[in-house]
Amino acid sequence: MGLLSEFKDFLYEYKVIPLAIAFIMGIVSTALVKSLVDNIVMPIITPFVPGGAWKTATFEIGPIVLGWGAFLGELINFIIIAFVVFIVAKMVLKEEKVEKK
Numbered sequence: 001m002g003l004l005s006e007f008k009d010f011l012y013e014y015k016v017i018p019l020a021i022a023f024i025m026g027i028v029s030t031a032l033v034k035s036l037v038d039n040i041v042m043p044i045i046t047p048f049v050p051g052g053a054w055k056t057a058t059f060e061i062g063p064i065v066l067g068w069g070a071f072l073g074e075l076i077n078f079i080i081i082a083f084v085v086f087i088v089a090k091m092v093l094k095e096e097k098v099e100k101k
Contacts (some may be wrong), residue, residue: 029081030077030081033077033080034077036080037073037076037077037080042055042073042076045072053069055069055070055073056069057069
């Protein structure tokens, strides 16, 4: 029973279970935000993209092809996720201003 008890203490001391839960919630949240961007935000942007296919939108400079459509989608995902993390941190920490420490 000693090894099992030590393992249990390890899980509690290093907060492995809450970390695992936060990791899983982060993955699920990412999927949700990606769906929001792909299905709500990008259809609004699509009319402004030549040809209407924003994921495959490219810019060609001679032999160089830049896939800016896919990058734009990932950039919007990042901005939304960063904003959501900021709001959650502000609510959880209950600080007036999130400051550098």
